[in-house]
Amino acid sequence: MPCPVTDFSAAFDPLDLSDPFPLLARARREQPVFYSPAINYWVVTRYADVKAIFRDHDSYTAANTITPIVPFSAAVRKMLADGDYSPEPVLSNNLPPSHSRIRAFVNRLFTPRRMRSFRPAIHEIAARGVRRIRERAPVDIVSALTYEYPAYVLFHVLGVPEADVPRVKAWAGNRITLYYGRPGADEQIALTRDLVPFWRYVVGLVAEKNRKPQDDLTSDLIRMRAGDDSRLTLNEIASCMITLLVAGHETTTAQINNALLHLLRERAHWERLCAAPETVPQALEEMMRYDPSVCAWRRRTAKASRINGVDIPADADLLLMLNAANRDEAVFPEPDEIISARNNLRDHLAFGYGIHYCVGAPLARLEMAILLEALTRQLPGMRLLPGQKIEYTRNISFRGPVSLRVTW
Numbered sequence: 001m002p003c004p005v006t007d008f009s010a011a012f013d014p015l016d017l018s019d020p021f022p023l024l025a026r027a028r029r030e031q032p033v034f035y036s037p038a039i040n041y042w043v044v045t046r047y048a049d050v051k052a053i054f055r056d057h058d059s060y061t062a063a064n065t066i067t068p069i070v071p072f073s074a075a076v077r078k079m080l081a082d083g084d085y086s087p088e089p090v091l092s093n094n095l096p097p098s099h100s101r102i103r104a105f106v107n108r109l110f111t112p113r114r115m116r117s118f119r120p121a122i123h124e125i126a127a128r129g130v131r132r133i134r135e136r137a138p139v140d141i142v143s144a145l146t147y148e149y150p151a152y153v154l155f156h157v158l159g160v161p162e163a164d165v166p167r168v169k170a171w172a173g174n175r176i177t178l179y180y181g182r183p184g185a186d187e188q189i190a191l192t193r194d195l196v197p198f199w200r201y202v203v204g205l206v207a208e209k210n211r212k213p214q215d216d217l218t219s220d221l222i223r224m225r226a227g228d229d230s231r232l233t234l235n236e237i238a239s240c241m242i243t244l245l246v247a248g249h250e251t252t253t254a255q256i257n258n259a260l261l262h263l264l265r266e267r268a269h270w271e272r273l274c275a276a277p278e279t280v281p282q283a284l285e286e287m288m289r290y291d292p293s294v295c296a297w298r299r300r301t302a303k304a305s306r307i308n309g310v311d312i313p314a315d316a317d318l319l320l321m322l323n324a325a326n327r328d329e330a331v332f333p334e335p336d337e338i339i340s341a342r343n344n345l346r347d348h349l350a351f352g353y354g355i356h357y358c359v360g361a362p363l364a365r366l367e368m369a370i371l372l373e374a375l376t377r378q379l380p381g382m383r384l385l386p387g388q389k390i391e392y393t394r395n396i397s398f399r400g401p402v403s404l405r406v407t408w
């Protein structure tokens with residue numbers, strides 16, 4: 001086995017998301033699979049390798065996708081046990097056959113038909129958001145609009161009270177730092193204090209919907225359960241809900257922000273969109289390829305394997321660089337250019353691939369397109385304020401600017 005510690009191993013900081021592309025492009029060419037001692041993961045950068053790993057879910061499991069990068073301390077484990085914190089693997093980090101059973105139910109929530117039924121409400125949420133900022137330029141469009149917009153949409157479809165958006169957003173953000181960042185011992189304890197109330201909130205929500213089902217996706221799941229634990233347990237439904245209440249808005253917020261940043265930075269793209277708002281879906285697809293908000297995702301080897309000539313032991317953790325795979329020149333010619341007319345636009349891996357492919361993709365596509373179209377129609381003069389520093393939070397998976405100052 002070659003020495004795992006290489007040039008790339010030393011240079012790669014998996015939590016620094018400020019400008020990962022140049023180093024990843026070099027790695028993709030020179031050493032497409034390398035070891036990162038910073039987190040004890042093997043890093044995979046080529047499109048074909050990442051896709052093959054996603055496809056082969058027996059050899060590469062999703063068991064580690066919600067594993068904290070910094071293992072929980074004894075104090076944190078005690079806090080969670082004392083607080084009855086008991087989400088179980090249901091979707092992201094679950095394996096077949098349990099994953100297949102639960103996923104079959106959740107798939108039925110996100111059908112195109114069901115998504116279409118939410119279209120008028122999403123239009124209204126987007127219009128309300130744009131109305132609120134119209135007279136306020138210049139603004140930080142993240143704090144003024146895109147931070148909360150996907151949460152309002154998600155809460156509407158899941159049947160969660162809108163008044164709870166601020167606290168659930170805060171809980172979800174902390175959960176990301178806890179699992180995907182590198183908190184110190186005290187910070188880990190502080191972040192965990194939020195996890196227990198978040199879980200209790202979700203358990204309470206499911207109990208409430210169980211008592212009184214309504215016209216929303218949470219109630220749909222309860223109806224599918226039909227009171228039968230062999231189909232789904234209430235704890236499994238609560239575990240799905242806490243997953244959705246993180247995965248269903250942080251990702252979309254960051255993806256809208258990435259799209260706005262690049263379209264406004266190379267403003268000819270923005271102007272073309274304003275002239276032809278019906279091309280927003282293609283532009284968004286290209287933005288997901290160019291700068292995916294889930295920039296890296298994880299898998300674990302079920303047995304010893306060889307990836308692009310590198311021997312990897314069993315039970316090893318892999319970091320699949322979706323942002324590097326999406327810029328693989330073998331699949332996307334001129335990968336560093338924004339080209340919304342690509343003939344393989346939807347081949348990107350921003351939503352993953354295979355049995356864990358993002359179940360919320362239809363909702364994400366719909367809500368992003370509705371908002372971007374509203375912005376191009378109503379604020380076509382939007383531009384970035386010059387001289388601002390674009391900052392990203394330190395974590396391994398979720399990339400999107402923390403703030404974006406714009407005017408019009």
Ligand code: HEM
Nearest residue numbers: 091092247248251252255294351352353356357358360364
């Ligand atoms: C632009 C926005 C989004 C991006 C970039 C994104 C990306 C991803 C990625 C990369 C995965 C992992 C796929 C894999 O392991 O193969 C995933 C899974 C998942 N996503 Fe999304 N996602 C987005 C929006 C959403 C939304 C809106 C929801 C829910 C309403 C959602 C719910 C989920 C769930 C539950 C999973 C786990 C699925 C499973 O393991 O079966 N995501 N997403």
